[in-house]
Amino acid sequence: MDFTPKAPRRNPFAKANIFSTIFFWWVIPIFREGRKKNLEVNDMFDTLPDDLSGPLGDEFEEKWNKEVKKSAAKKKSPSLVATLFSLVGKTYIIGSIGISVGEIVFRISQPVILRELIKSFSDDTTISRRDQYFYAGGISLASLGLSLCYHPSAFHLFRISMRCRLALSSLIYRKIFGIAAMTGVGCILILMPVQYMNGRLTARFRRSIAQRTDERGRIMNEIIMGIRILKMYAWEKPFSAVINQLRKLEVEALTKRLHVRGVSLILSGIALKIIMFLTVLTYVLEGNDISADKVFFTSAIYQALALIWLSLIPSGIAGVGEIMVAMSRITTFLTLEEKEPSEGFTASEIFSNPQNQPQVTLDSTSARWIPETETLSALNATLKGDKVVIIAGPCGSGKSSLLNLLLGELPLDGGKVSIQGRLSYSPQEAWVFAGSVRQNILFGRPFDQKKYDEAVTAAALLDDFKQLDYGDETIVGERGVSLSGGQKARVNLARCLYQDADIYLLDDPLSAVDTKVSRHLFDKCIKKHLAGKLRILVTHQLQYLPQADHIIVLNNGKILAQGTYDQLVDAEIDFVSLMVGDDEEANSRKTSLVTIADEAKAKAEKLNSAGNTVSQIGSTSKEQNLKTEKKATGSVGFKIYTDYFKMGRSPFLLFFTVVVFILCQLAVSSADFFLSIWTNAEYDYMQYLEQQEAINQSSTTPSSFLNDDDYLGQNTYIYIYSGIILAVVVTNIFRSLSFFSYSLKIGINLHNAMFSSIVRAPVKFFDDNPSGRVMNRFTKDLGSMDESLPPTLFDMMMIFGQMAGILVVVILSNYYIAVPAAVVLLVLWWVRRYYVSTARDVKRIEGITKSPIFTHSSSSFSGLATIRALHAESVLIQQFDALQDIHTSSWFIFFSSMRCFGLWIEIISTCFLTFVSFSFLITQDSVQMGNVGLAISSAMGITGMLQYGMRQSAEVENLMTSVERNLEYADLPSEAPLESQPGKKPPKDWPSEGGITFKNMSLAYDEKDVLSQLTFDVQPREKIGIVGRTGAGKSSIISALFRLTEPRGEILMDGVKISEIGLHDLRKGISIIPQDPVLFSGTMRYNLDPFDEYPDDELWKTIRKVELKNAVPALDYKVADAGSNFSVGERQLVCLARAVLRKNRIIVMDEATANVDPETDMLIQKTIRSKFADCSIITVAHRLNSIIDCDRVLVLDKGCLKEYDHPHILLQMPNGIFTGMVNTTGRSSSALLKRIAAETYNGRRSSFQVDTLSILSALEEELNTINNDSNEKKAED
Incomplete structure (x- = not known):
């Protein structure tokens, strides 16, 4: 979480004129820059005011709240779609008009103009040469008009979709702080429901994929967060089995979706050919003569209709289906009950008591985390003024829950809670985010040197700053992995001290530090630095009880006793028995009792001066940054492609797929070319028959050069055409099935390689790489490789194959086109390289700028209580919006450059269409109508196909950056081998002694x-x-x-x-009982015995030994994420149970x-x-x-x-x-x-036991002496 603002470059779109906007001329400078150097994040433009995450989130939140209220009044669920429409609906309609005009006017006009141009090449035409040029120019202008309508409108719609994403993301983040012709048309109508069903199935399978991906991602995140424990327990294999099983379920859903996608591509590949085949067959069987103008006019019409009805609409249905899945999930989250103050809970920063002091009042207060179990019951207390209040009690008594109640985190069930004054909070489990130590302490607050120095001195951080390489500017990894437990606790404490508060809630900050530091924190921080404040301290360190102004003793969620230390001693409250239970183990009892007695008469101790000031440490620190994510530069190397395909590990299937691709394209091109041959033969045969009739009527001898030997007969042509169409169908089916099967193999193998590499990576890898960065690889990058890359790569290969076939067909129709075609190809290749060099870097930057959003969100989730307690929601929301804006800048440039590239590719392909059209006018004396129709209709098809194919090729390279990143994780440096080499393996009972x-x-x-x-x-x-x-x-x-x-x-x-x-x-x-107890979601059985090595009775026996029976009703009892349904002490007892089970030396x-x-401490020590x-x-x-x-x-x-x-x-x-x-x-x-x-x-x-009675007797005698001395001193005073 970097709170430092960046200085962006001005976005040129803000000043672009209408010409620059339509032709995307404003994007060209970034292309030039991308050709000269590798682009970095600082090269991105600033985010436009209309696209800023903050204002969009504010506006959308306002509209959503209105929708929720309106829906509640009508007693129905709020509509996220309606809210989004109210946000961007009008601009969406305006953008859609441009695309609609292009499709209706220009796309439909092209076939009509083409038919008239083909007719002009017949021998009996009445169309003039001037009209021919007019028609040829009209085809080119229609193509250009279509491009100029589509791309600016698509850019506009992309920007609208980006705004929707930003608004939704911002609101979600905010929520966490709150919870014949008729034959052909008939064929199209038949295929439409099939494609519609494909769209529906795609949406359904996408929902299934999303659910299974979420589950895998959740477990994967737990593994990453608990990787140290997983390694120390040697649990890599069982967790790998869990991930592999979840991945298997995910792949099953993915397989279904890709097969549906394959069917859609098969239909798209064969639909136009089948439609043309049925139309021509019906037309011929009805006794009609086919001609070039009719055939290729029909082909052009079907091409337009097929694009709309069989490609765009089904894709739109599938897209809408995916959107609805996302909308449903987002709506479910956004309609979760907000964290509102409970009835009876009042909090004000203004003092309303006569003493004008901070005050906390509990009036018959009860609260519960879950409805079935009461957490706190009938609490009554009034705490105010300059006091140190200590809350004591055994494990699970409700101490932390009481602080959560005061924070408003624990729902109030009855009674009242009143808080007067600003709160600050230091949690029991230290929360540190990725950033510098200073950023963690300031937490978005303005830097005040004096206040900062006082806070870090009171938190005893000065010596730690001297040890850190960069002082307080040292970057700590996510979760503070580079700090010790005590350092993290004191950084949290310093953050709490830095806030301007009246009431300080301190949840056991003394336990994570050594005795010297603990003494400093209590005397110099809690007693002295926070003097004048109301300090509520949870602690297990009973030696500090005599110095408290007020003590609250909790047990089972109820106040057992409260008052001053002397009052509780007079009331004969047995702190020791209360804290450690009834066990007679002396080690814990005697220590606690003596420390209480000791502190009853202890005076404040003086600490040596810290010497250097914090400001000196900070000023001498060097500039340091969190280890940045590796960003590859240059083009995606050929090796990445070869490594990607090698991951399929099936050479035969790969070879078969390549062969089928080639055969399929030969069949498709043959179908087009054969129509030209057939129509030319029909035209020549009709000319022959007409001349024969004329000769017969004139009774002259037939000319020897007029014959019908080249005409094969109508039935023969139908059989040949049918055979070609059958080949098209068969090869299309095998092409899709083999390609997507191989893609699935690659996805499965690469994921397995990545996961194996991750769990075998050294712990330092996880220290250097935040969990959000790692999860980005296993979610976004893997998702791109699984779902986006295969169809995109398939499209590219199919389109390039079709383009190659079209170019061959066009050149065979008119050899004069060969030279312009070669020139156009060179220009296209140059433009593509010009584009890709920029788009590649921008796409990589886009991926890198997305990772901090994941990391920021993950950190925020884990620190919700601290964030809300310190009222830092607005700061973090602003930071989240800032991170979104940084990502938006790269995403904006990416899709802007994509639209610019698409437009100029279509302009170049329109030039090629113009060459083709006018070339026939120049050489029309030797031109056949069939060749004209074939060449121009093919060139018309190549216009849209070319830009799509080139964009898909660039998108493939962009997506291959995800493959590149995944391949990087598949080959990480590894720890030493898990298994011993033959001859080095220790005995089964090793270590048998434990030396x-x-x-x-x-x-x-x-x-x-x-x-x-x-x-x-x-x-x-x-x-x-x-x-x-x-x-x-x-x-x-x-x-x-x-x-x-x-x-x-x-x-x-x-x-x-x-x-x-x-x-x-x-x-x-080796058995480990770790500092931070880690539990994994699943059953208690799985948390204790993931290898299924122990019988149930052994597990129950162990649970009883560590006294967890009351907390674990069954072995299949569900453990929530991170064990959140267990207290810290209970989680530690689970770790103890693991050690007991393993029986290591x-x-x-x-x-x-x-x-x-102390009670849990005693239990652990006893065990x-x-x-x-x-x-x-x-x-x-x-x-x-x-x-x-x-x-x-x-x-x-x-x-x-x-x-x-x-x-x-x-x-x-x-x-x-x-x-x-x-x-x-x-x-x-x-x-x-x-x-x-x-x-x-x-x-x-004997062993570890002592004579309990004699020691306790001596201690009690000493305690009585101390109390007598204390009373005498009071009397003297």
Whole structure:
């Protein structure tokens, strides 16, 4: 999301005069520029005022709202078509008039003029030479008039359709913030219903394709978003099977649609020949004599009628069908219920209380996400003024739901909610979009240096800026992939702080950071920086409860207790039992209790100055851009075409298709040429009979040169013509079937190659390429290759074949045309190259400028709550409209250049028609009527066909850019092999011990080391904790262990070098409980066991072990997209269940409890200690209590190993890093952590348990002492 405006070039269409508009002269400069260099996005023109996305969206939204209200009053569904018509209906009608005039006046007049011109070549004609020239010129002028009517009108209609797309896209984006002659005519009438049915079937199959493509795209998006988890679980194969099955269903629908398209093309290819055959046959069998003027006049008429009734109308029906499918889906979305404030919910930015303070009031409030289950019940609270309010409670108690209620995201079910003051929000799951860190913090707001410095200092981002290559101008990938979890959380917090708000909703921002940063955030940010504001903080860190002004304790959606800390202590509220349940495990209970006691008497700690200011960091940053999408330059190489056809992997079918294409064109050309031969023979035979009759009447001896030996007889000509027509039909059928069958093979194989390449690509590929960019390849580019390229390529090959046949026929009719034909071909080829050099780049730019729209939309969907909370809808809508305008500029140039090209191609072909017509006038003494009719009618046909064929050839090259992009994804750099080489495969039970050794291991991202020369080992069954400041490289050790990024040096597991075995063998041997729990849509069974390796009773046993039984009613229980119907804690428990199922000897926890409450944390720790007691465990954590009883702790700092030993030994170093981290937790908490470390070191704990009662007794005694001291101090004051 780049909020920086671009400086566009002025669009020349804005000042184009009428002549320039009709002849598209204003487009020529971009062609010249495209010939000189490769065009870039900055070479595009600005978007015309009438085509701007914002104003179009505003106007369309206004009209749609009126339509919705009108329809509601009439109790019927709103009509999207009617709304679009009110937007562009009048201009659409005006544009249609131009095309209608051309079709009615000029297209119909051509055959009439042609008939008179052919008649003028008979021996008994009375037509003068002057009239002949008049007729010949009339044919050319009619052709020119047709072109000048069609192309400017088509440009106008294209622009209208573009406006409709822009308006709809803008409204959809806004919605997410809101949810014989008679024989021939008879034949045409018979074929019309067939083509109509084809159109209907095409629309139906298109609907089916759209549904299946959507499903594939949805799962594909989940795979891309969760690719790290998928790789670490070694789940590539089952997800590949899912995608392949969905693709198979999509291809089935696509096959039906392409076969229907093939039938349509077969009918288009044979219809005119069959019509002519039946007409001629009927005419002859009725006893009439055929003549050239009648035959070719009829042919020209049928040509015009066939184009309209058998091509344009069915195509229009199919197009309208596809439009209606899209309209139906869009209407369904737009008529979804809007997110309106619930009845009883009031929010105002104006203070209306006597104290003139921000205030939140809950009055008997109840709310629910779904009708069946109540989420929050009977809440009563009044929060106002300069206060820190902490919301505490166990997992699933409704803490985040309460914040969502205040944001207006959770529907109110009863009672009232009143908010006075502006809100700002920091979500539990950090949301970061593709852009710079600064852009993520500013979020479209104006830059204020002082406010910005204060926000990033309070969010403890200064040291992180120093570590980033470009400071706060560093570009972070989509979802913030280049930032650690803690950095993303603090960027979100800084964004929240930068807003001008009165009430700050902070959803657990302290869990994702280490203890030192957590202390800074609470003291310097929440307490100090936001002083004077109402701060509502959700947290699981109970040590901060004594410093809260007000505490709300939630349980099962109800307020269990509320008040100050002292009031709740006096009321004997057991925070520990509440947060961690009734389990007697000491590790979590004792830590929480001591930290509460510690903070009850703790004083605010002072932090060292950050040193450099943010402005200094920002000013020294270098210019940096998000990695741009690769854009090929130059023409699409011949290799792309060969690689495309090779993807069919069936040489015989390809050879057969080529042969059938040639045979089909020979048959079609023979049919035309034979009509000329037949009509000439009939004319000569009639002349012979007339002369014979004249000789017989004069009783003279017949002349020897007059004979009928060359005349084969009418029946013979009918048989020959019938045989040719039969050949046309048969070869047309085989041509379509073989071509589209081969195209389907290509689509299937290329998709499979792309998907295989994607899932095997290194993780860095997904860090560098936003999901919208990848999805663009698998949706738009693949769709273009599947649906648009085959018929377009077929049209091009068919038309070029027909053009070649026509040129041969015309030249055989009149040899003098050969030279003009050669000149015209050279000019056409030059014009095509001139056009393609520009259109190719513009088409590539169009594809590239579309990707950011997908990425922007995807990012917006995932951050809806944050966007709405920060009232950034208008900013993002403006950005979406700006991205649409950038895309519109390239799309406008593309279709403008296409219409310009089409017009000038037709003007050149009209010149060729003029050469043909006048050439017969010059050589008419030796010309036969049949040859004249054949040549001119063929040349008339080539006029429209030529521009269409040339445009299709250019469109093929444009579409081949999609193939080029897809082929690029089919050959991406790959990870190491999934399977081990023979002789290198580890034993089935490997790793059986769980020992790990790192030897001089380094890891680099973008050629910069993030881990440097690490050497350490993990003994079998040893529990290792990894700690360090945010960005120290903790998670990078996990990347190295799973070989998500290939490390340097050596890593050995049970003595086996992991670099020498297959990735699946490696990753299947390690269980991961990730930092960000990922669930996939489908069933719970599939999320736990995609390989179907475990019986149901084993799955249920595991679900019960992790205490998920209440959340999972059945194994086939549907998991929503991204697991949205489960809380974060529940999703983490699913990940824990996966680890329990796998029964591996090595367990990795990547800050797995960072975003869960103490109860879930305790459950995870309990499960880890009981179920994985004989396993080696590597734990990356911010909470020191979760690793303080580990066998050893590894301390990282800036990618280097600084300390590594038992926690107790590390704590003996007064200046050690680990000692400093422990001391930062507070005096009592650090004392407890040191005591636990000492206990485990001295062996007085069996496994991981301690004497719970003795520790709790000591802690309670200490707590009483602290409270007494506190009371005495109050009394003294």
